[in-house]
Amino acid sequence: MYSFKNDYSEGAHPRILQALVETNLIQEDGYGGDQFTQKAIELIKQHIGNDDVDVHLLSGGTQTNLIAISAFLKPHEAAIAASTGHIFTHETGAIEATGHKIIAVDTKDGKLTPAHVEQVLNDHPDEHMVKPKLVYISNSTEIGTIYQKEELIQLSETCKKNNLLLFMDGARLGSALCSKENDLELSAIPSLVDVFYIGGTKNGALLGEALILCREALKEDFRYHMKQKGALLAKGRVLGIQFQELFKDNLYFELASHANEMAEKLNNELKKEGFSFLTASPSNQIFPIFSNALIKELQTKFAFHIWEEVDKEHSAIRLVTSWATKESEVVAFVEAIKGRAL
Known part of the structure; x- marks a missing residue:
């Protein structure tokens, strides 16, 4: 996971x-x-x-x-x-x-x-x-x-x-x-x-x-x-x-830039799939809104925080990327949500 x-x-x-x-x-x-x-x-x-x-x-x-x-x-x-x-x-x-x-x-x-x-x-x-x-x-x-x-x-x-x-x-x-x-x-x-x-x-x-x-x-x-x-x-x-x-x-800034790049990739791919967001974030934290059913599925493969309930069927989660986040894991997450936007 x-x-x-x-x-x-x-x-x-x-x-x-x-x-x-x-x-x-x-x-x-x-x-x-x-x-x-x-x-x-x-x-x-x-x-x-x-x-x-x-x-x-x-x-x-x-x-x-x-x-x-x-x-x-x-x-x-x-x-x-x-x-x-x-x-x-x-x-x-x-x-x-x-x-x-x-x-x-x-x-x-x-x-x-x-x-x-x-x-x-x-x-x-x-x-x-x-x-x-x-x-x-x-x-x-x-x-x-x-x-x-x-x-x-x-x-x-x-x-x-x-x-x-x-x-x-x-x-x-x-x-x-x-x-x-x-x-x-x-x-x-x-x-x-x-x-x-x-x-x-x-x-x-x-x-x-x-x-x-x-x-x-x-x-x-x-x-x-x-x-x-x-x-x-x-x-x-x-x-x-x-x-x-x-x-x-510039190591400090290189590490922060990598975290932001990984978050941006997640953000852009989720938008392409039609998902909406709780807030517009240009940093290394993003807050997409998923169905509760999809969240439950994703939790078998990925760890993340459920940020807040949006309605009875949907919640916003928080995805945080870091200096060490692997691009392959970003790709894997995107693959797991493809075609699942409501």
Whole structure:
């Protein structure tokens, strides 16, 4: 059975495994003081084109989100997120467990707009309610959509006007930036957001996210927050080696491009067969709508998530491709659904 459930089913790109083996017996300082982490940080800053940011390597997305958001907010402050946002739907109340409310907003495409933010601010006018302080977005979103540059500019301007922090979850940032519909450059992001991260877990690394602090006021004492919440790894080299390998050339973007190409092939072939989609996704997640009977058949050969019920006879499923997805398996999936559109 082949899995389209997620983009972290496989281990890591062979170059990363090779680098881990080759450096295994080199003795290094712990907690990110090793040469590999320092080189990785240097390379990331070069790719971003900004030396003024702080870069911290953490093990996973939920850990990164909860440490960053709890570090930046005062006890009475809250985060704004789309109702499909990862911090609201798939992190077991991690943000709330740190004492901060998430104000969820229903959106049609998983993306927040200035109008959404302004409405939340209007609905929270005084000290009898939590104070909205941070706007959380994902790029790509949980339903595969991406932010265009102008959309991010407008959101950024709204946040600056209202003294709000803008935080971009980049667990799948590689896929977003390598999408054929994308017009946002990695180098433009630091000027538009206060903090973001570059996801490695879902793009060829064994594990790891690179958190980028862009606003000066957020940098102070951040390693204290990491240590207190168990994220300052003694063997920080494990993260550093991986990000050094991903960013010493264009490997990070090559892996994301492959994932997108496989998703695009699936998307195009399903459209040719007459299937419709829950959402228009230009990234490595697609959401076709199948009959429940067809879904049951497909589950004997492929693993995937049933995303939501469309009606009594049909459901949307999520197909996720990765840096390691085999084109032959994409072809096999297409063959299994040929002639089955209703």
